[in-house]
Amino acid sequence: MATIVLGAVGTVLGGPVGGAIGALAGRAFDQAVLFQPGRRQGPRLTELQVQTSTYGTQIPRVFGTMRVAGTVIWATDLRETATNSGGGKGQPGVTTFSYAASFAVALSARRVLRIGRIWADGNLLRGEAGDFKSEIGAFRLHDGGPDQAVDPLIAAAEGVGQTPAHRGIAYALFEDLQLADYGNRIPSLTFEVVADDGPVSAGAIVADLTGGAITGGATAAEGESVDGYAASGEDIAAAIDPLVQAQGLVLTARADGLSLTQPQPGGTIGLPSLAARINGTAEAARRAARDPAEDVPLRLGLRHYAPARDYQAGMQTAVRPGVGRVARTIDLPAAMDAEAAKALAQARLTQAWRARGRIDLLCGWDALLHVPGSIVTVAGDAGEGEAGMGEAGRWRVETREWADMGVRLRLRGWPGAAAPVTAASGGRVLRQPDAPHGATRLMIAELPVVGDSAPDAPVVMLAAAGVSEGWRRAALFTVDPASGTASPIGRTAPAAVMGHVVVPPGAGSASLFDRHGSIDVAVPTGGAALTGADDAALLRGANLCLVGEELIQFGRVQPIGPGQYRLTHLLRGRRGTEWAIAGHAAGEAFLLIDADRLVAVPGEAVARGALFQAMAIGIGDTVPVDAVRLIRGEAMLPLAPVHLAAQAEGAGDWRISWIRRSRTGWDWADGVDAPLGEEREGWAIAVVAGGAVLRTVETDVASWLYPAADRAADLAAAGGGAITLRVQQRGTHGLGRPAMLGIGG
Numbered sequence: 202m203a204t205i206v207l208g209a210v211g212t213v214l215g216g217p218v219g220g221a222i223g224a225l226a227g228r229a230f231d232q233a234v235l236f237q238p239g240r241r242q243g244p245r246l247t248e249l250q251v252q253t254s255t256y257g258t259q260i261p262r263v264f265g266t267m268r269v270a271g272t273v274i275w276a277t278d279l280r281e282t283a284t285n286s287g288g289g290k291g292q293p294g295v296t297t298f299s300y301a302a303s304f305a306v307a308l309s310a311r312r313v314l315r316i317g318r319i320w321a322d323g324n325l326l327r328g329e330a331g332d333f334k335s336e337i338g339a340f341r342l343h344d345g346g347p348d349q350a351v352d353p354l355i356a357a358a359e360g361v362g363q364t365p366a367h368r369g370i371a372y373a374l375f376e377d378l379q380l381a382d383y384g385n386r387i388p389s390l391t392f393e394v395v396a397d398d399g400p401v402s403a404g405a406i407v408a409d410l411t412g413g414a415i416t417g418g419a420t421a422a423e424g425e426s427v428d429g430y431a432a433s434g435e436d437i438a439a440a441i442d443p444l445v446q447a448q449g450l451v452l453t454a455r456a457d458g459l460s461l462t463q464p465q466p467g468g469t470i471g472l473p474s475l476a477a478r479i480n481g482t483a484e485a486a487r488r489a490a491r492d493p494a495e496d497v498p499l500r501l502g503l504r505h506y507a508p509a510r511d512y513q514a515g516m517q518t519a520v521r522p523g524v525g526r527v528a529r530t531i532d533l534p535a536a537m538d539a540e541a542a543k544a545l546a547q548a549r550l551t552q553a554w555r556a557r558g559r560i561d562l563l564c565g566w567d568a569l570l571h572v573p574g575s576i577v578t579v580a581g582d583a584g585e586g587e588a589g590m591g592e593a594g595r596w597r598v599e600t601r602e603w604a605d606m607g608v609r610l611r612l613r614g615w616p617g618a619a620a621p622v623t624a625a626s627g628g629r630v631l632r633q634p635d636a637p638h639g640a641t642r643l644m645i646a647e648l649p650v651v652g653d654s655a656p657d658a659p660v661v662m663l664a665a666a667g668v669s670e671g672w673r674r675a676a677l678f679t680v681d682p683a684s685g686t687a688s689p690i691g692r693t694a695p696a697a698v699m700g701h702v703v704v705p706p707g708a709g710s711a712s713l714f715d716r717h718g719s720i721d722v723a724v725p726t727g728g729a730a731l732t733g734a735d736d737a738a739l740l741r742g743a744n745l746c747l748v749g750e751e752l753i754q755f756g757r758v759q760p761i762g763p764g765q766y767r768l769t770h771l772l773r774g775r776r777g778t779e780w781a782i783a784g785h786a787a788g789e790a791f792l793l794i795d796a797d798r799l800v801a802v803p804g805e806a807v808a809r810g811a812l813f814q815a816m817a818i819g820i821g822d823t824v825p826v827d828a829v830r831l832i833r834g835e836a837m838l839p840l841a842p843v844h845l846a847a848q849a850e851g852a853g854d855w856r857i858s859w860i861r862r863s864r865t866g867w868d869w870a871d872g873v874d875a876p877l878g879e880e881r882e883g884w885a886i887a888v889v890a891g892g893a894v895l896r897t898v899e900t901d902v903a904s905w906l907y908p909a910a911d912r913a914a915d916l917a918a919a920g921g922g923a924i925t926l927r928v929q930q931r932g933t934h935g936l937g938r939p940a941m942l943g944i945g946g
Contacts, residue, residue, distance in 0.1 A: 260370060262440075263309035263396040264406050265429035266317075267536055268512030270391045274372060275355055276304035279380070297691055300385040301338075301377045303354060308394050311409070312345040313371040317393035318635070320511075322383055326390070328635040334673055336820055338377030345371030371396075381692055382673065393512070400426040403444045407461045410437050415452065415459045425450075425463060428508055429536035447503060447533045447545050449552055451574030451597075464597055464615070467575025475564055488561040497553050499525035503546040506536040510630040517542040517625055519550040539627035547622055555614035560596065568608040573598050576615050636671030638821035642725075644699055645815055645830040646747055646792055646799070649776045655864040655878045657934070658804030660836040664697035664792050665800075665817055666726050672696055675819030679806045680827065682814050693817060694800050698731060698793035700724035702748060703765060705785035711774030720748060720768045721761065722791045730793065731766050733757045739772060749789040751781035777840035777862065780938055809834030809934070839864065839879060839930035839937030842903070847926075847942060853909030857886070859928055859940060861903050883931035890919035899931075912944075 258272045279300045308316075319327035327333050333340070343349050349368045354376055356364040373392065380386060403425050404417010410432055417425075425448055432440040444450065445461070452461045475486035500520045507515040516530070517539055531549070533542075560579065562568070571577055575598050596612035644664040650656065665675055674695070678687040704721035714736075724731065734743040734756055744755050746768075756770030774782050807813050809832055816827040842859040850856050861882075866875040886905055888896040895915045898905060907926075915924055926942040 259433045260307050260310045261431040261433040261534075262311040262410065263313060263371075263394050263429070263431050264311070264409070265397050265399070265401045265427060265536065266393065266395050266508070267429035267431050267534075268320075268391050268393050268506065269308055269431060270389070271306040271308040271373070273387075274305050274307045274367070274370075275359075276387070277302060277358060279385075280377065298385075299692070300380045302380060302387050303338075303374075303376045303378070304387060305352065305355065305372050305374045306390060306392070307367070307370050307372045308392055309345060309371040309396060310369065311371070311396060312369075313342075313394050313396040314344070314398065315395045316342050316373060317395055318511075319373075319393070320391045321388035325633050325635055326388075328637065328671070330635075330637065332637050332671075333820060334638060334671065335382045336379040336676070337375060339374075340376070341374040343367065343370075343372050343374065345369055396429075400428050401430065402426045403441075403448055403450060404461060406430055406432065406444065407441050410440055415461050417460065417462055427535040427537050427541075429506070429512075431534045433534075443531065443533045443535070446531050447535075447549065449549060453572055453574045464574050464576045467571050467577040467598060469578045469580055470562065470564065470568065470571065470610070471580045475562060484563055486563045490559055490561075492557040492559070494523055494557065495525050495527070497521070497525060497557060498527045498529040498550065499523075500528045501546050501550040501553070502528070502530040503533055503542050503549075504530060505533050505542045507539060507542075507627040508536050509538060510627055511632060512536060513630060515539065515542070515627050517546050519543070519547040521550055521554055539625040540622065543625035544622045548616075551616045555616045556597075558614035559599075560612040562610040562612065564608045564610055566608060568610055569601070569603065571598050571601065571610060573601050577612065579612070634670050636669045638671050638673065638819060639667040639669035640821050640823075641672065641675045641693075641817045641819040641826045642666050642668060642699065643815065643817045643826045643828045644697070644790060644792060645813060645828045646790075647830065647832060647835060648747065648794070649752065649778060649835045650864045651745075651776060651794065651836075653865060653867065655933075656804075656836045658837065659807045659809055659832050659834045661802040661807045661813060661830075661832060662799040663693065663802060663815055663817075664699050664798070665693040665819075666696040666699050667819070667821065668725065669821075670726055672726065672819065672821065675817040675822065675826075677800060678816040678818075678825075679802070680814040680816050682812050682829075687816055688806075690803065690806070691800065693819075694798045696726055697798040698724055698795065700764075700791045702785065702787055702789050702791055705787055705789070706748065706753070706771065706773070706782075709771065709773040709782055711779035711782065715771040715773055716769075718769070718771055718773075720753070720755070720771070720791075721765065722748075722768060723765050724791070725764050730795070731758045731768075745775065745794040747790070747792045747794060749781060749785050750778065751785070752776050752778045752794075776867075777938070780841065807832050809837060834934065836864070837932070837934040839932040841938040841940045842928055842930060843940065845926070845928055845940040845942045847907070847944065850906070853912070855907040855909075855912065855944075856904060857907050857926060857928070857942070858904040861930065864932075879930070879932045885929045885931055885936055887927040888915050888924055889927055890915070890922060890924045895919065895924065 260272055261269065263269060279302050282299045282301070283296050318325060318329055321335070325334055341352065343352065345368070347368055349366045351361065351364045351366045352374050354374065371394070402417055408416045430444070434440040434442070441461070449463065450461050451464050452459055453465070500518055502516050502518040504514060504516045506512045562579070577596050577598060578594050579596060595615040595617055597615040598610060599613045600611045602609045642665065646662045646664055648660045648662060651660065663677060666672060674693045676692055677690050679690055680687050700723045702720060703723050704719070706718050706720045709715045709718050736756065739754050739756055746753055746755065751773065752775040754772040754775060755768035757768070759767040759769070761767050773779070802813070802815070811832055812829055813832050814827060814829045816825045818825045840862040842861055844860040845857070846859070847855045847857050861875055863875040863878040865878040882901050884900045884903065886898040886900065887894050895918050896911065924944050926944060927939045928942075929939045930937040
């Protein structure tokens with residue numbers, strides 16, 4: 202019987218092939234015997250998606266374009282960088298650590314042309330344009346060519362004499378990849394490997410794997426090419442088995458050697474070829490039978506990689522009518538679109554259904570011309586086809602046996618023209634935008650007290666974002682304005698929601714919800730983070746933003762153009778910033794106060810009344826980006842008192858009174874004084890006229906008696922004009938903002 206056993210194929214193709222080809226001449230693969238469903242069929246699809254570093258792990262041979270995880274073949278220890286912050290003015294110091302790693306990942310046991318995108322933990326690390334999304338010192342691709350040189354970084358670490366060049370293995374080398382974006386660990390990487398330009402045929406893949414011992418047909422038949430393929434397995438037969446199953450290929454012997462192709466036409470077996478007698482004994486020339494329908498899968502699934510879905514695994518399923526419970530799946534480690542996978546699944550199911558029918562023929566010697574694997578017709582055959590499952594009268598030569606002075610042929614039913622493929626969908630992928638990192642935008646924001654404690658240093662935040670959606674993070678530094686020395690303070694937070702004011706808010710009150718006012722802002726990136734909030738959430742502090750110097754909360758968001766939003770239902774002058782309500786202008790800065798997107802500057806790095814300079818350097822910055830701001834120390838100073846009033850007392854004296862506010866008391870508690878929040882209570886009162894200070898008074902209670910004689914003297918000094926009372930709380934670190942009360946002449 203002209204059948205090659207599977208174990209022999211693996212041995213022959215894996216070793217010397219010169220004598221083997223002669224020994225195999227005239228023989229052919231029988232798919233039903235060689236590629237049995239129970240046998241290991243090359244790599245499972247999940248194996249190409251999980252990065253490994255296990256010794257002895259097989260490295261696939263990649264064809265076309267595929268997404269593979271690869272195997273880590275070399276790595277350094279993590280490189281640790283410590284950054285110190287804090288420790289000033291009685292506060293404990295904080296040391297933060299960042300890590301980088303250098304490592305090499307083997308991708309293919311075959312030469313590759315280039316690397317496209319790279320994913321880290323499922324997110325883009327390298328875009329289609331070759332831009333990296335995270336900071337990296339260097340990246341090199343060794344293509345696996347025969348003259349591949351030793352990588353200099355590995356050689357420097359291991360020694361030139363101890364470092365292999367890994368010729369024949371394509372691998373990628375990462376030098377100092379920053380790991381902050383990946384939890385300070387080496388992420389799981391997958392690579393878009395381009396090993397060939399364009400699709401590759403099954404014949405080309407097999408020819409490469411067997412060193413030319415087996416070739417494909419002269420031209421690739423329809424459906425025989427794939428966008429990419431990752432070949433691996435315990436032997437070469439296992440590596441090509443998924444292709445053979447999915448594409449229905451057969452191995453035939455030709456004059457120029459072995460060929461793995463689609464079954465070829467083999468002519469017609471005429472009635473004269475059938476033998477009625479062998480060695481004088483009468484025998485039936487034709488016996489027909491049909492296998493049970495239940496033995497044929499009711500549904501056949503084909504798992505593959507979908508290029509349109511970033512090479513994620515997908516499955517297309519073909520279903521036949523009729524009875525049955527068997528389901529079968531073919532794992533094909535190939536890249537192809539959904540329509541092609543659906544067509545293959547449908548073709549294989551149709552073929553399995555037609556193969557139920559079989560014919561055993563007893564022929565004369567002229568039947569030796571019919572090669573196993575070829576497609577024939579039988580003269581006078583009425584056909585074994587069934588409606589909707591293939592054309593009757595076409596048979597594949599399954600076996601050919603020369604015995605008893607005759608030739609015995611077994612034929613299996615073969616489908617005719619392919620049935621139309623039903624619509625196929627590969628599903629939708631939620632793809633991370635592949636945008637360039639772009640330049641960094643940096644903003645220094647000084648805030649009043651935003652917590653429940655009274656700080657002893659200015660509250661300064663650094664906000665950073667990019668000019669494009671692809672921006673991630675940047676390294677941060679403080680700069681000494683005198684010497685220009687830069688000191689690292691870590692990395693930026695995720696992109697802040699920051700922009701500028703297009704239409705500023707008008708006048709407003711810090712006491713009520715503003716249901717009529719609005720602010721138009723432009724947020725170039727991060728605008729999706731602007732969402733509305735109900736009143737309960739607003740009273741808990743939601744949607745706090747810095748508009749110029751005023752803290753405002755907004756309850757409603759209305760998109761009004763690309764990257765532009767109208768904010769309404771406002772709470773104005775939050776956290777004691779009512780003094781800034783009247784000072785707005787178009788073009789001033791807008792920043793959403795989100796602690797997760799801001800970086801607090803260490804207290805010892807800023808000083809009240811001094812310039813503060815910061816610098817950021819991101820992947821997309823050709824030069825450092827800097828920002829400078831004069832620090833006023835708003836969070837260190839008391840708030841302006843409220844309810845400043847004058848009440849007449851006998852003999853022309855006036856009682857001036859007010860209500861204290863506190864840096865540590867933000868809740869409205871009836872009947873309870875606001876906590877002091879300072880070392881001691883003290884108030885500075887000034888009588889002002891025309892910009893000149895006429896009188897100053899100090900008191901340690903929230904009231905002052907303005908005697909009639911002093912008032913008369915001050916009015917005289919003012920020339921009979923109006924005078925103004927200015928009241929400021931004296932805090933631990935200085936005078937707070939004033940409350941003003943005008944007194945007529």
